[in-house]
Every structure is written in C-alpha cells, then in structure tokens.
Amino acid sequence: MRDLIKEAARSLAAHRARTVLSGLGILFGVAAVIGILSIGEGARREQEALIAQLGVLNVQITSTELPEEKEAKLEILRRTEGLSTRDVRAIVAMLPGVEHVGGSRVLEPDTLFPRPADRKGLRFVGVDPGHLAGSPFTLVSGRPLRQEDEKTTARVALLGEAAARRLFGRKRALHEWIRVDQTWLRVVGVVRTGTGGQTSMEGVTIQDRSGDVMMPLSTSRVVAPAKRGKAELDEIQVAFASVEDVVPGVDVLDRHLKRRHREQPVYELTVPLTLIAQSEAQQRIFNMVMGLIAGISLLVGGIGIMNIMLASVMERTKEIAIRLAVGASPRDIHRLFVMEACLISLLGGVLGIFAGFAVSWVVAWFTGWATSVSLQAVLLATVVSTLEGLVFGYLPARQAAQLQPAMAVRL
Amino acid sequence: MSAVLEARGLQRRYGGATLALAGADLVVERGQFVALVGTSGSGKSTLLQLLGCLDRPDAGTLHIDGEDVSRLSDDALARVRNRRIGFVFQSFHLLPRLRADENVALPLRYAHVPEATRLERARELLERVGLGHRTHHLPGELSGGQCQRVAIARALVADPPLLLADEPTGNLDSTSGREILELFTTLHAEGRTIVMVTHDPHVASFADRRVHLEDGHIVRET
Structure with missing residues (x-):
C-alpha cells in the first residue's frame, strides 16, 4: 500500500x-x-x-393599514373599529390553551427628551404586560413592566438595548427620565431582544424590537390619546402554552376574529410556527x-x-x-x-x-x-x-x- | 528434471494468416547459454516473447523450471515473469523517472519485498555489474552501456533461474557491446541459464548453442 x-x-x-x-x-x-x-x-x-426572536409559541395579530380612499375607509369603520382591548378580553375568554395575551400600540410623539442625535430605529410602544410576557426578552438591568404598572398608569418605561444606547449613549439608562411629548417616564429596565436587525422571512417583516421604548398601555393613552379612525391596538400577541395548541388555536382565533370584525380586512395573522414549516x-x-x-x-x-x-x-x-x-x-x-x-x-x-x-x-x-x-x-x-x-x-x-x-x- | 525450459510445438499467429512461429520445439538445460539466431521476421523474437511469458502461444506447451505455464491466469503468469525470468531488452526499458537502484529493485517491489531490503539488494547487484558508483543516477544520466548493465542487474535481482535477452547489444556501440557480452559470459560461467536473441553471428558466437530460425521454423542448431 x-x-x-x-x-x-x-x-x-x-x-x-x-x-x-x-x-x-x-x-x-x-x-x-x-x-x-x-x-x-x-x-x-x-x-x-x-423564529427564536418571534417565539414559536406566539401568534401576532397585526392591524392592517386602512385604505386611503375615504369611502372604502368609512365602509370598514362603519362595521368595525379594528383591533382593540375588547379583542384581547374576548381571546382570553374563549381561546383554550393560551398562556398570555396582550395588546400593544405604537405612538408617534412629536417631542422627545433627551433629544437623541438620531431618532431612526426608535419606536414608542404602549404594551400590555401580557404582551411582554410572551415575548422572548432577556432582562439586562432593572425590572420588566408589571401588571400593577398597567393598573396604576405608572409613568415608567422599559427600553430595548438599542433604544437605551441611542437615548443615553454610554450613560446608564436605568432610573433616568425621558419625556415623551408632555409625559415624563422613568426608565425601570433595559432588555435584550433576539438577534436585532430588521429582517424578513417568507415576505413577513420581522420588527426589530431592540429600539423599542416600551410603556404600559394605560400610560401610553396618557401620552397620546387614541386617534379617531385608527384602531386602538396595533398588535395583539397571543402566546400559546404548547406547540400542539398553536395550529388549531390559530384556526379558532381567525374564525373568531373574522366574526368579531365582520369579515373586514383589518388584521393580519403572523404564525411563526407555520413560517418555519x-x-x-x-x-x-x-x-x-x-x-x-x-x-x-x-x-x-x-x-x-x-x-x-x-x-x-x-x-x-x-x-x-x-x-x-x-x-x-x-x-x-x-x-x-x-x-x-x-x-x-x-x-x-x-x-x-x-x-x-x-x-x-x-x-x-x-x-x-x-x-x-x-x-x-x-x-x-x-x-x-x-x-x-x-x-x-x-x-x-x-x-x-x-x-x-x-x-x-x-x- | 533439469531442463529449465521445455517448449513443445509452440505456435503464434499475429492477426493475418501468416504464422510468426510455426511449431517450435526447444529444450534448454540448466546452465546453458543459447543464442536464437535468424534474420528479422524469422520468428526468433516471437519465440523469445513466448519463452519469457510476455505473450501466450496459440498452440503448444511451455514448461519453465518444471511448471506448465501454458494455462496460467494473467496474474499467475505475472508471478512467473517476476520470480522465474529475468528479461533484458534491446533498448533497456528502464523507467526514466526511477533512479538506477530503484529500477533494479522494481521486480522485488512486485514480489512485495520491503523497500529498504530491496534497495539494499539492488545496490549489491549494481556493484556486481560495475555500477556501484551510479546507484542514484537517473537512466537519462547514464550511457547506453551503463543503462544496459542496470537492466541486467534488474533481470538478476530476483535471482531467477532463467535469463532472457533480446538483442542486448543492438543499441550499443561496439565497446559497450563487448562489455555486455563479457558480462553475459561471466554470468554463464557462474552457471546462469541464458537465452539470447541476435541476428549478429559474432554475438551468437559467445553462446554454446546456436538455434537458427527461418520463417517461423527452427531449422538447425550449431
């Protein structure tokens, strides 16, 4: 050889x-x-x-943009007001196998303090603690938002890491104050979110949550009251208890939401589990x-x-x-x-x-x-x-x- | 049985109708030096190829060292060439990229002798043919006479009972040719059995038997 x-x-x-x-x-x-x-x-x-960032057990229900044309918009609004906290309560009441449900809404404030050099990538969201509970966040410092923050309309904020960096630079963000429009919020925690970077999969855009400035949903209504002609919530996140519950649950969920919103195209379902498949x-x-x-x-x-x-x-x-x-x-x-x-x-x-x-x-x-x-x-x-x-x-x-x-x- | 080689009715036909060899009988006893003599086309080279197991006869039987080799498989025939026969060619047929000692050792490689042992043995043989100082040269760096001596060393390295040579001096000048013939004579004197093909009567005169071929037939012996 x-x-x-x-x-x-x-x-x-x-x-x-x-x-x-x-x-x-x-x-x-x-x-x-x-x-x-x-x-x-x-x-x-x-x-x-x-997938890990979205959570395999989660389903996102997102509000769709209403049509520009006035007639069509009114036609839809006459039948439904879009996603709202009532949907959240209804889901809790009727859907089995659900661990957490929570809504969130995106704010577009005019003024902000401290004034960051670049506001790009920052997102201001009011979130129900139930929404946060289902999201795969890891706490870097401080504490998460709690149920009592929501109840007491606490003036507190939870920052994504990128948001903390943008607002406070190298400075420690915890316990600092930020002003969103007229409301002062105290930073109670910083979280790290998934991979970072806005990416899309199967044509569905996956929002980078790292730039989020999160506050209790109730507090967000103080910062910026609900606008007429706009859905109360931009997103509802449903977290199921186990993988087996997801597919049948989504089915029930979709039928129920269709009935509640009278077949109007006001929401979209994102199911990470099906995206994987x-x-x-x-x-x-x-x-x-x-x-x-x-x-x-x-x-x-x-x-x-x-x-x-x-x-x-x-x-x-x-x-x-x-x-x-x-x-x-x-x-x-x-x-x-x-x-x-x-x-x-x-x-x-x-x-x-x-x-x-x-x-x-x-x-x-x-x-x-x-x-x-x-x-x-x-x-x-x-x-x-x-x-x-x-x-x-x-x-x-x-x-x-x-x-x-x-x-x-x-x- | 002392016949090293015993051929009976060997026939060989190439393609067309003419018989290159039309039934040759030849017995070579141990220690003989035989010259196969004839003009080109007489069948002497064909006979040598058959005797050397480089080719198979169409008819007839061949015993080498007592063993019937007419019906051996290709692989078994390769073993006969490897252990029983040493072949010297007119144009040396050394592998150009192997050193002299590696060329000499080549038959032992196919006898599965370990590399160190076979190179050792190859150097001994080169020493014997007077090339002890040229063991690490490539064939291209050696003269024709030296190449032929390397080839003779290669033919002897496995110590075969039968040495075959096809016009071994054909490509050499007269001085080198004489040296090679002297080497054959020495080997013969040491008891080697040699069969050599030549068309040159002077070369043939070194052998003790001369077998003449014409048109594929052995015609006479002198």
Missing part, C-alpha cells in the same frame, strides 16, 4: 500541471457543494434565530436544486479525471509494459491507476474544501447572507471526491491493466 501511494504520487508529481488541471474539476465541484451547503446552513441558522419546505427545494447543480459539477469533474487518466494510460503504454514485464500483475497496474485517480480527486477535494470556505466567505461578504460551513458538508465532500476517484479511475485503470506485456519488446 505504501509502495502504491508512493508510486502514484510520484507519477502525479512528474506531471504537476496535468494533475492540478484534472483536479480542478473536482476542486470546483467540491467548492460548489460546500459553498451551497454553507449558504443553506447559514439561512437555516438565521431563520432559527428569527414554509421556510423549511423552501429550504429543502433550494438545497435539492443547488445540490443537483453541485452534483453535476462534481460529475463533470470526475469525467475530467477519467479523460485525463485515459490519455495518461495511452501515453504510458511503455511504462505499463515494462512494469508488466518485470512481474507486475494486471491487478497491480489496475491499482496504480485507481490510486492515481483517487489521489487527484482527493487533492482536488481537499483544495476544494478550502475553496468552499472561501466561496462561503465571499458570498457572505458580498450579499450579507449568513453562511456557515458545516462539518457534515466537509465530510461529504471528502467522501464524495474519494469515491469519484474510485469510480472514474476504474475505466482507465482497467484499460491499463488489459495491456499486454509483449508491447515492451516491440516498443
């Missing part, structure tokens, strides 16, 4: 350019496989993070198509090796005949050529793994996609490229082994 590897490596080294060129096909094939798998893997991880299905299709393309490039690479090996057998007839004449068996010759093909494809495979990392990195750099090379992808590429050597080296090796030693005397 050692002799064999040495001999094969030696004859490959003698034709360095040819070896490298014939390995290129495998290199590109493996790089493509790894690159593509890394994009898929990255997308999967990113989505997992997003959809995106997984899409991911599978993406992986299959891309895998096929990568597979074809590997196949082409393998055929390249076979081609070069066949030419090499023709060219090395004399060497083969000499080896046969001094006592190599056809099997020895066969092994030599298979070994050469395997070394070429293994070399291409190893270089291809590095190239794959590079592809993955370059794709991440230019597109901003998260990419991640998995160990499985690397193992797969190694195994496949070695197998390719075995498969595509077989035919040339057989041809070499069929040569007759009598050639040696005539040459």
Whole structure:
C-alpha cells in the first residue's frame, strides 16, 4: 500500500500541471457543494434565530393599514373599529390553551427628551404586560413592566438595548427620565431582544424590537390619546402554552376574529410556527436544486479525471509494459491507476474544501447572507471526491491493466 | 528434471494468416547459454516473447523450471515473469523517472519485498555489474552501456533461474557491446541459464548453442 501511494504520487508529481488541471474539476465541484451547503446552513441558522426572536409559541395579530380612499375607509369603520382591548378580553375568554395575551400600540410623539442625535430605529410602544410576557426578552438591568404598572398608569418605561444606547449613549439608562411629548417616564429596565436587525422571512417583516421604548398601555393613552379612525391596538400577541395548541388555536382565533370584525380586512395573522414549516419546505427545494447543480459539477469533474487518466494510460503504454514485464500483475497496474485517480480527486477535494470556505466567505461578504460551513458538508465532500476517484479511475485503470506485456519488446 | 525450459510445438499467429512461429520445439538445460539466431521476421523474437511469458502461444506447451505455464491466469503468469525470468531488452526499458537502484529493485517491489531490503539488494547487484558508483543516477544520466548493465542487474535481482535477452547489444556501440557480452559470459560461467536473441553471428558466437530460425521454423542448431 505504501509502495502504491508512493508510486502514484510520484507519477502525479512528474506531471504537476496535468494533475492540478484534472483536479480542478473536482476542486470546483467540491467548492460548489460546500459553498451551497454553507449558504443553506447559514439561512437555516438565521431563520432559527428569527423564529427564536418571534417565539414559536406566539401568534401576532397585526392591524392592517386602512385604505386611503375615504369611502372604502368609512365602509370598514362603519362595521368595525379594528383591533382593540375588547379583542384581547374576548381571546382570553374563549381561546383554550393560551398562556398570555396582550395588546400593544405604537405612538408617534412629536417631542422627545433627551433629544437623541438620531431618532431612526426608535419606536414608542404602549404594551400590555401580557404582551411582554410572551415575548422572548432577556432582562439586562432593572425590572420588566408589571401588571400593577398597567393598573396604576405608572409613568415608567422599559427600553430595548438599542433604544437605551441611542437615548443615553454610554450613560446608564436605568432610573433616568425621558419625556415623551408632555409625559415624563422613568426608565425601570433595559432588555435584550433576539438577534436585532430588521429582517424578513417568507415576505413577513420581522420588527426589530431592540429600539423599542416600551410603556404600559394605560400610560401610553396618557401620552397620546387614541386617534379617531385608527384602531386602538396595533398588535395583539397571543402566546400559546404548547406547540400542539398553536395550529388549531390559530384556526379558532381567525374564525373568531373574522366574526368579531365582520369579515373586514383589518388584521393580519403572523404564525411563526407555520413560517418555519414554509421556510423549511423552501429550504429543502433550494438545497435539492443547488445540490443537483453541485452534483453535476462534481460529475463533470470526475469525467475530467477519467479523460485525463485515459490519455495518461495511452501515453504510458511503455511504462505499463515494462512494469508488466518485470512481474507486475494486471491487478497491480489496475491499482496504480485507481490510486492515481483517487489521489487527484482527493487533492482536488481537499483544495476544494478550502475553496468552499472561501466561496462561503465571499458570498457572505458580498450579499450579507449568513453562511456557515458545516462539518457534515466537509465530510461529504471528502467522501464524495474519494469515491469519484474510485469510480472514474476504474475505466482507465482497467484499460491499463488489459495491456499486454509483449508491447515492451516491440516498443 | 533439469531442463529449465521445455517448449513443445509452440505456435503464434499475429492477426493475418501468416504464422510468426510455426511449431517450435526447444529444450534448454540448466546452465546453458543459447543464442536464437535468424534474420528479422524469422520468428526468433516471437519465440523469445513466448519463452519469457510476455505473450501466450496459440498452440503448444511451455514448461519453465518444471511448471506448465501454458494455462496460467494473467496474474499467475505475472508471478512467473517476476520470480522465474529475468528479461533484458534491446533498448533497456528502464523507467526514466526511477533512479538506477530503484529500477533494479522494481521486480522485488512486485514480489512485495520491503523497500529498504530491496534497495539494499539492488545496490549489491549494481556493484556486481560495475555500477556501484551510479546507484542514484537517473537512466537519462547514464550511457547506453551503463543503462544496459542496470537492466541486467534488474533481470538478476530476483535471482531467477532463467535469463532472457533480446538483442542486448543492438543499441550499443561496439565497446559497450563487448562489455555486455563479457558480462553475459561471466554470468554463464557462474552457471546462469541464458537465452539470447541476435541476428549478429559474432554475438551468437559467445553462446554454446546456436538455434537458427527461418520463417517461423527452427531449422538447425550449431
């Protein structure tokens, strides 16, 4: 075996350019496989993070924009006032398997203190503590908003990390005061939210909550009273107790809300759990198509090796005949050529793994996609490229082994 | 049984209708030096290829060292070439990318002798053919006569009972050719069994038996 590897490596080294060129096909094939798998893997991880941010057990009911046209708007408003705290109470009353329900509304204040350099990304929301309870927040400092804050219309605020940074910079935000329009609020806590960055999945935009300035829903009505012609709540979040409850619960929820709002298009349901299923299905299709393309490039690479090996057998007839004449068996010759093909494809495979990392990195750099090379992808590429050597080296090796030693005397 | 080689009615036909070899009988006893003599196309090289198990006869039987090799598989035949026969070619047929000692050791590689042992043995053999100082040279760096001596060392490395040579001096100048013939004579004197093909009567005169071929037939022996 050692002799064999040495001999094969030696004859490959003698034709360095040819070896490298014939390995290129495998290199590109493996790089493509790894690159593509890394994009898929990255997308999967990113989505997992997003799902974690939304919460698998949660369902978001969001108010839709009412139509611009006055007639149509009035037509809808005559039948329903849009999402409201009454919906929240109704859901609590009728929907089984619900852990938390809470509404929230977005405010658009005119003045703000401290005046941040950049108000972009800041969002002012009144939230029901029930809404917060279902959200995957982690407390960085202070305390969350409580039920009694809501009851007492407490002048308090809970900041997302980005919001705290924007308002107070490096300064500690906890216990500081902020003024939203005419109302002073005291910061009682700072929270970290999911991954950050506004992203979308399956066409649904996922709001980054890190820039949120949150206050009790009741307090938000003091800051800015409800506007006429606008729904009382912008969002209701329903948190189910277990995954099994989500799909049937959403069904009941949707039917109930339709009836309550007289079939008017005033809300939208976002169900992270179904989004996962959809995106997984899409991911599978993406992986299959891309895998096929990568597979074809590997196949082409393998055929390249076979081609070069066949030419090499023709060219090395004399060497083969000499080896046969001094006592190599056809099997020895066969092994030599298979070994050469395997070394070429293994070399291409190893270089291809590095190239794959590079592809993955370059794709991440230019597109901003998260990419991640998995160990499985690397193992797969190694195994496949070695197998390719075995498969595509077989035919040339057989041809070499069929040569007759009598050639040696005539040459 | 002391015959190293016993051929009965060997026939070989290439493609067309003409018989390159039309039934050759030849017995070579241990220690003999035989020259196969004839013009080109007489069938002497064909006969040597059959004797060397480089080719298979269409008819006839062949015993080498007492073993019937006519019906062996390709792999078994390779083993016969490896252990029982040493072959010297007109144009040396060394592998150009192997050093002299590696070329000499090549048959032992296929006998699965460990690398260190076989290189050791190869150097001994090179020493014997007068090339002890050239073991690490590539064939391209050696003269024709030196190449042929490397080839002879290779033929002897597995210590086979039978040494075959096809016009071993054909590609050499007269001085180198004489040296090679002297080497064959020495080997013969040491008891080696040698069968050599040549068209040159002077070369043939070194052998103790001369078998003449014409048109695929053994016609006479001198």
